[in-house]
Amino acid sequence: MVTRVVYPGSFDPVTNGHVDIIRRAAQIFDEVIVAVFRNPQKKPLFTMEERVNFLIKATEGIKGVSIDSFTGLTVDYVKSKNAIAIIRGLRAISDFEGEFQMASMNKQIAGGIETIFFMTDTKYAFLSSSVVKEVAQFGGDIGDMVSECVHRALLEKFNVDKS
Amino acid sequence: MVTRVVYPGSFDPVTNGHVDIIRRAAQIFDEVIVAVFRNPQKKPLFTMEERVNFLIKATEGIKGVSIDSFTGLTVDYVKSKNAIAIIRGLRAISDFEGEFQMASMNKQIAGGIETIFFMTDTKYAFLSSSVVKEVAQFGGDIGDMVSECVHRALLEKFNVDKS
Amino acid sequence: MVTRVVYPGSFDPVTNGHVDIIRRAAQIFDEVIVAVFRNPQKKPLFTMEERVNFLIKATEGIKGVSIDSFTGLTVDYVKSKNAIAIIRGLRAISDFEGEFQMASMNKQIAGGIETIFFMTDTKYAFLSSSVVKEVAQFGGDIGDMVSECVHRALLEKFNVDKS
């Protein structure tokens, strides 16, 4: 049996914390579909195309990973891909309640869809896409927090002179 | 002594979790006033009239319940009704801190007003008006989460074809 | 309808935080039965008789309060008293999860028994019977935290010279 899981998120942009989850999930499951969610209600910093491209580059060389995008209900997307579960990273700091609410709701509206949690590595516990954007905006060094391509894009976006 | 309590909230829209709290409160107290709060700062999905009507239908047959609306400070409203306490549902997931802050503040600015908490039934632990709206918007099945009238209204609102 | 509630606990010994909850409950409900739990598995500092007596003195003058003791399941005791609910204090600090687990369990094994929570006043947020005993043992001043009779008993218990 091929085990296929979906890792949904906004990835605006992907951080090294996300990549760590993807890498670990790929060691457990045969196929990991990283699925960028198009939220009609939110205005992301990066376009869907940019976010997908960042993910493609950031996950290069991790076996079994593919990048996709979707809108609508996560559970509908997961079913359409015949995946056995949703995976999510869980940070000791701050994710717990929202993640549980989402997982409960997803289980309620689509009984067969399981959510499996990986614990975010403690060294990424402080990391989130929002924090990265906030720091980058004021010229803080985010080189250790994101892939090279995301780093460059954020520097350009905020017109920061990297010298 | 007739015991009268107020259950304030946005109820945009009322969920089955709210109704469960109302039903249980009505078994403990003589009169439960469900009071829809008009928040000048927020733009609700449903009008005040709609929200009040949903509540009237959803609580039909529960003895001692009446529906009202108010703006201004909750404690001022509670005093004007000669109620002995505010009641609130508390979900294991996610409500705790905000509810405590609000109850502390209410106690501070109006010493005599007590807040009493009911624990949300675990089967509604994932449920909130926001989650219901989000799921409905993408066509997810919310039939088990809200009253029939709310269900229909959400389907119309989001132009979802129920067939 | 006379509203009767039960406030169960070890009360080893009763603190001013407990008394605050009792006083507030007595303003909402007609009768508050404070019920000291005899736990065969734990060795309390004070005997059942002492704990009951401390409670009687500490709640003197609060209308509608009676003191009792019980062993066995809380829900069985509550039913035998024809009470409509269990009441519990909830501290922002540290009680939340244990209280919810207990309330859920009680609801599960005796559907009709409701648990209602009062928020512990922030000025008692740090207070617990264990903390009081620990401080008293080392001669710390606990005069503001417990009734006079409990204060004296703790001083004697720990052979502290109050001069």
Added chain:
Amino acid sequence: MVTRVVYPGSFDPVTNGHVDIIRRAAQIFDEVIVAVFRNPQKKPLFTMEERVNFLIKATEGIKGVSIDSFTGLTVDYVKSKNAIAIIRGLRAISDFEGEFQMASMNKQIAGGIETIFFMTDTKYAFLSSSVVKEVAQFGGDIGDMVSECVHRALLEKFNVDKS
């Protein structure tokens, strides 16, 4: 690739919450080894043999599940079984911090061993082996919380007359 995971615990005794996690894990992974931990520091209510037998009966008919026991470090046991991950249930109520500490420690002392979390179903959120034992001891009805064999064993243990 056969995916084998280990579900370690005391299982003193197994509850329906544990069985739910086992069933869900067995739908995701090929082999689930439920491994009862012999803790030299704790005195369990049931012997290792009893606990293993309860698990065998409670998981009868779930494909891919086997029951085992171990002592020593969990990560050493997991490696000896060539398993790819530890699985654990996570209750919204009360487990979060201890589980994270344990998972971090396990990752630290054995880099290759991943811990994967399943969210405990909200209907079991209040359930734990300790709570079950406490309720059973006082004659409370635990028929919905444990398997028939555990139910009978608890009734005998506490000399409760089931009539």
Added chain:
Amino acid sequence: MVTRVVYPGSFDPVTNGHVDIIRRAAQIFDEVIVAVFRNPQKKPLFTMEERVNFLIKATEGIKGVSIDSFTGLTVDYVKSKNAIAIIRGLRAISDFEGEFQMASMNKQIAGGIETIFFMTDTKYAFLSSSVVKEVAQFGGDIGDMVSECVHRALLEKFNVDKS
């Protein structure tokens, strides 16, 4: 060695909870710079000038305190002032996770900058600038929560007749 610390925040407006932290920090450290953060992304209720003036008046007479404003990364500001640490108040209710994320991030992007936490006094546990504004807007009495100058400014802002 002169010990200088920075207390950054929006202070929109300063509350008595903030002033309590400032007073306590000034007893531990030689110099406390209260630094109002200009967040280009948020629209404050009071201008930078107003917020700084409120702080000057509210901290009058506390030795070693100065008021300043800044934009950009907090850690860059702290370094430019040769301060040894950032200080922050921590409320039992609601601050914990956001504060830890911020402190971790600050430590990561500027290794030498330490964050030190003071526990907010329990009597201010419910207090925040947002809550104060919300209560003031509806004419609630906030006299005990903010300095006289802030009180007056809020009354004017919301056109409330103080009589």
Added chain:
Amino acid sequence: MVTRVVYPGSFDPVTNGHVDIIRRAAQIFDEVIVAVFRNPQKKPLFTMEERVNFLIKATEGIKGVSIDSFTGLTVDYVKSKNAIAIIRGLRAISDFEGEFQMASMNKQIAGGIETIFFMTDTKYAFLSSSVVKEVAQFGGDIGDMVSECVHRALLEKFNVDKS
């Protein structure tokens, strides 16, 4: 003004997480007294003399640090040393509530004694003396978690062959 703080604890035994807090506190304050608490109610693994010696060796070379022991109330000890504050490490995982309760109590029984919190480095978030002992007992590698002298002592204590 010389700033002197006290870092109280059981230190049974000291871990690298403790040493990290000591090192960081020593950069902020002139003198850090690490004070080992003799708890008459608990049976430590290591004697007071051993625990003090481990601390002396583990903090060698950190300027301004001294090691002491005490029994009785922490606040009494702190006052006797003319220290301005208690310092404590705060882990994102698991310490928060107990620490706040203790700090509130200490403030209550000795108004002048402040508690200041350092955030435990995320890389030590999983670390505690109990966890170290548990892992060492089963022969797990704790070389990265404690000082060399503690490591050796734990190996001897648990009769583990280090080869």
